[in-house]
Amino acid sequence: MIFAIRMLLLLLLLQLPGMVPQVHTVVCSGTNPVDITHEWYEGGDLVIGGIASLIRYMSPNLSFKTHPSQVFIDIPVVITKYYQHIVALVFAVDEINENPKILPNATLGFHIYDNYFDSRMTYQTTLDLLFKSHHFVPNYICGIQKNVVGVIGGLSSDTSSSMADVLGLYKIPQISYGSFQQAMNDHIKFSSFYRMVPNEGLQYQGIIQLLLYFGWKWVGLITPDNEAGERFLQTIESMLFKNQICSAFTETMEYHVHININMLDMLGDAVHFSKLIRGAFITSKANAVVIYGESRSIPWLLNAAKIVTVTQLILPQYIKLPEGKVWITTAQINFILDMFQKGFDYNLQMFYGAISFAIHSKETHSFQDFLQHLHSFLKRISFNNSAGDEITLNEYGELAAGFDITNLVTFRNKSYVRVKVGKLDPQSPPGKELTINAERIKWHSGFTQEPPLSLCNANCRPGYGKRKKEGEKFCCYDCDPCPHEMFSNEKEMEICVRCPAGQYPNDDQDQCISKTPNFLGFDETLAIVSTFSALLFSLITILVLGIFIKHRDTAIVKANNRSLTYILLLCLLLCFLCSLMFIGTPKEATCLLRQTSFGIVFSVALSSILAKTISVVLAFMATKPGSTIRRWVGKKLAYSIVLSGSIVQVGICVFWLATSPPFPDVDMHSMTEEIIFLCNEGSVLMFYCVLGYMGFLASVSFTVSFLARKLPDSFNEAKFITFSMLVFCSVWLSFVPTYLSTKGKYMVAVEIFSILASSSGLLGCIFFPKCYIIVVRPELNNREQLIRRKI
Known part of the structure; x- marks a missing residue:
């Protein structure tokens, strides 16, 4: 019954188009399926052998619940796909025989055996292919005399290995078309083994x-x-x-x-x-x-x-x-x-x-070039097949292709x-x-996204970074928003990164935006107000100076040293103008001059105020009978105070410029969205030394003027200087914390405001009362009124 089924399957194969011209079924002794050999043979001067896997015997899943006689022992199944492999070989042989230029004066035949997908059966079929004996004897050829020049097979690695064990002994070339196993790369052990598949x-x-x-x-x-x-x-x-x-x-x-x-x-x-x-x-x-x-x-x-x-x-x-x-x-x-x-x-x-x-692969119309050389025929390792592809074998005898x-x-x-x-x-x-x-690519209809995703969790969107989940593989993670001032502009970024210099992340933290320049430009409201204020106060100062020059011979102008008054007014004018150097893009010249020039000019002004205050005190003390201070009163003392008070500040500024001068710089980190263009002070210590020395002069002037504020003098400036120093000290004491707490152009604006406020405080407190008398109450500006008020 089993044999009849097998023969029926074989007859079905014979009815397929393009079948091999001669098919022989050899039945040997025994009833075991491995004793029945299917072979396909066509004679020729040279014979190509083939070990095919066409018929598979599938056994039922036996159990002890059923009597063995109630189940089939084996069921043969013909794999029609593999029948195509046999037809391809036959086609190639026919093409070679029809072309006399390939094998002149010789014919090519083939002899194909089926190993039934069994590596153990492969040994028998390989020996049978070489020696053709139902009870085979190695090295003895029984039956049809044939010259096997090469063997094609097998499909799987174990079949190829079994074939190579036999064929390698006789140095017969073996061409495999489906064995990928890397263990076959041992070219010393399998020196006659070639395969038409890549590594x-x-x-x-x-x-x-x-x-x-x-x-x-x-x-x-x-x-x-x-x-x-x-x-x-x-x-x-x-x-x-x-x-x-x-x-x-x-x-x-x-x-x-x-x-x-x-x-x-x-x-x-x-x-x-x-x-x-x-x-x-x-x-x-x-x-x-x-x-x-x-x-x-x-x-x-x-x-x-x-x-x-x-x-x-x-x-x-x-x-x-x-x-x-x-x-x-x-x-x-x-x-x-x-x-x-x-x-x-x-x-x-x-x-x-x-x-x-x-x-x-390509659609192949013939195998003429492919079979020109299957061992002695493989002298060249590179040749072209009929489809136009170059066939190259590497040092391991495998196809060097993709x-x-x-x-x-x-x-x-x-x-x-x-x-x-x-x-x-x-x-x-x-x-x-x-x-x-x-x-x-056509994807399965079950996918809602093309191409589909295959992830442990959803991709982290731009603006997020990965955070590993404890106890799970590294492909499983949580997505956390990027930290402040960091970004990620691609999916699946491991960590968020900082933007390049001069850029900052947008609100979504998925891209960087160029930072805008930050400096107090002349076209900004703060700069316009500051410029207008500086010019206005400068005009007022010039107006006051003009009034004092015009009325230079009056009692109120002469009473408190005209020269010191002129020096003080000129210094205040320069202070107002110095504030303009803080506006605009920082440049090398403005950075070098704005702090040093302001410090020196303001120090001269404060020294002048100190000289005026000391002159008032000494003048009152000199009026006492028998006073020895009279010889100290005069212009020389005043000029000496101004010079000595200013020279120290000049020395500090010169040392500053010589050792670590200010220079134009940019600050890209203090502000997130802006690049601060600034004047780097070079040495912060020297900058605060300049401010500190001005504070020292202001403190001394305030102390002296406060002590002399009640001296009986009709034109006593001490009380006005006291108020001006009070304003000056208040401004600059509040300047330091405000200056340190601001950044960019607002820091510059704070310093401009401090310069304008302190300078205008000095101008208003010291000179407004005098201008009021000179302009509005000229009757009080005479010597008789001065003497009368003294009495």
């Missing part, structure tokens, strides 16, 4: 670059439960970590596939598989899932889809595979993709939008198309191997 490590790099391209940082991994799957996990996990990508879950699937005849057993497998997969998906937010496995180690995917599809008819509300995922598959799965279309009603829609690596990136688009009629959406080119610069045309 598997390139796929790993492509997977990482694909995840980075779409920003998928939270991915699932599904591998077969075997040595190859374990090796893949060890390699890819370290690469994920280096690129800041986390594995959301890792599932290993059973290597073998069983056929469940009993419906209850099938239902149980479906429930188990559904719980396993759905549990991994539901507990994570991973929308990207990487599936790894060789062609013979991924049938669990086929079986799972079949089981779930069938059992969904019974329990549709429970048995369901998750949809709306991006399945990322390696190139190996492409060898079995057509299996999803044949034999069962598979749920192909769940793989809609899958992205897969595929061996680079991969195509394909997108799986499925249809409800169980058909599908694979759309090429990019490529993986190993010849490109590091990090640039992957190129993707994302606009051509």
Whole structure:
């Protein structure tokens, strides 16, 4: 019965178009399926051998609940996808034989065996290919004499390895078209082994670059439960970590596939598989899932889809595979993709939008150039195939080429198309191997965003930085707003950063804005008011000076030393004008002069006031009988006080300019949104020494004038000087804390106000009463009134 079923399958194969001209089924002794050998043979002067994987014997999931005689022992299944591999070989052989320029005076034949997806059976079929004996004897050729010049196969790494163990002994070249396993890179052990696929490590790099391209940082991994799957996990996990990508879950699937005849057993497998997969998906937010496995180690995917599809008819509300995922598959799965279309009603829609690596290919019209050389025929390592591609093998005997990136688009009629959406080119610069045309990708309809996200949590928006969640993988984090004066202008920035010099973050802290210059320009209201005030007070000072010069011979002008009065008025005029140097963009000349000139001029003014006050005191003391102070009274003493009081300040300013002079500077940090253009004082200590010395002169003047305020003199200035010094000291005492608490142009405005206020206080308190008498009450401005009031 079993043999009849197998023969029926073979007859079905014979009816397929383009089948091999001669097919032989050799039945050997015994009833075990491995004793039945399917072979495809066509003679020739030179013979190409082939080990194919076409028929798979699938065993039921046996249990002790059922008698062994009640279940089938084996069920053969023909994988029609792999039949295409056989047809391709036959086509190539026919093309070579039809072209006399390739193999003149010789014909090429082939002899193909099926190893039934069994690596142990591969040893028998390989020896049988070489020696053709039903009871084979190594090194003895029995049967048809043939000259095997090379062997094509196998599809999986274990099949290729088994073939290489035999063929390597006889130095017969072996061409593999589906073995990616890196263990085959041992060129010393497998010196006759060549493979028409790129190195598997390139796929790993492509997977990482694909995840980075779409920003998928939270991915699932599904591998077969075997040595190859374990090796893949060890390699890819370290690469994920280096690129800041986390594995959301890792599932290993059973290597073998069983056929469940009993419906209850099938239902149980479906429930188990559904719980396993759905549990991994539901507990994570991973929308990207990487599936790894060789062609013979991924049938669990086929079986799972079949089981779930069938059992969904019974329990549709429970048995369901998750949809709306991006399945990322390696190139190996492409060898079995057509299996999803044949034999069962598979749920192909769940793989809609899958992205897969595929061996680079073009539509090939012939294999003429490809087979010109399959060991002695591989003297050249580089040749062109009929599709126009250059085929180059590297030092390990593997194809030195890249991969195509394909997108799986499925249809409800169980058909599908694979759309090429990019490529993986190993010849490109590091990090640039992957190129993707994302606009051509069709995503699963379950996604609300294209391209979909696959993250542990939502991306941190611009203006936010990451904060790690304790006890979770580094891909899981919270998003915190950027600290003050910091920004982030991209998604997923690890930390917020400061803006470049001269810029500041906007309100959303997602970009930087150029800071505006901050200085007291002439066009600003503060500058206009200050300029107008300075010029107004300057005109008043000139007017007062003119009045005093015009009435220089009157008693009130002569009474308190005209020369000191003129000096004081000139100093006050210069003080008002000095304030104008604080307005406008700071320049080198204004920075050097404005503080020093103001300090010197103000010190001369204060020294003049001190000289006037001391002159009043000495003049009163000199009027007493027998006083020896009379000889000190006079202009020389006054000039000496002015000179000595000013020379100290001049010395301080000269030392300041010589050691650490002021200079134009910018302050980019004191104010968030503005760049302060300022005069750097050079030495803050020297600046406060200038202010301190002026304070010292003002304090001495205030003390002396306060003590002399009640002296009996009709034109006694002491009481007016007392008030002026009181105003002066009040202004400059409040100046220091106000000056230190402001920034930018407002700091300059505070100093201008202090200069104008203190200077106008001196002008008003000292000279307004005198001008009132000179202009309004001239009758009081005479010697007789002076003598009368003294009496």
